[in-house]
Amino acid sequence: MSGTVCERIHLPAGSHLLADLSGIHASRLSDCDELEALLRSAAAAAGARVLHSHFHGFGEGLGVTGVVLLAESHISIHTWPEDGFAAVDIFMCGASQPQTALAVIQDALAPQGCQLNTIRRSANN
Template identity: 70%
Template sequence: MSTHQPIGIHLLADMSGIEPDVLADCARIEQLLRDAAAAAGAQVLHSHFHGFGPGLGVTGVVLLAESHISIHTWPENGFAAADIFMCGAAQPQLALELIEEALQPEYSEVRTVDREPPH
């Protein structure tokens, strides 16, 4: 008897109580998500990030062979929302652990969705 495995794992993380300066640094956030992809064993294809200005938030996405990691930050609220979706042998939890270690949120709520084709 074989164990059923989902096609992909999708993690949705809402993190709060984060230092605002960290959340406003576009280059730092982009490098963090690229490093998170590597930690998860995923292959980065491309990334695109946008900073909204000094002291303002960042939005960005890292496109992966295994899907994507995206983030949007609100420094004025000390809040970041991350979306980590990976398939194959990639391990999205390892990406999330690296992101949380770097951002040091006081609180993190994570929802996990097993992605499967409809039956």
């Protein structure tokens, strides 16, 4: 397109949240379908666009690993029901709001504790 300027919607910058959620009831950490629906809902609440998701359960009452791929990057979760623990990774760029996604996840899982690390990512470090 000669004479026009392409505007980039998603710049190579964003917030990467790493949340260690503890003290979660085991029943909330072992159902693939429920966790997938939760992470998809969290993405939507954050204003992100879901491209694809894949979740794997390790057996009855055992943990789940899953990822929701976003146009803005991703949300992933790894759970250990036997320890009441979930590791959540949220990276989003553009106008999406990763903190909102985390709030949705925390509301649903009701952890007793949250250790949060926030990393600002950018091509212009």
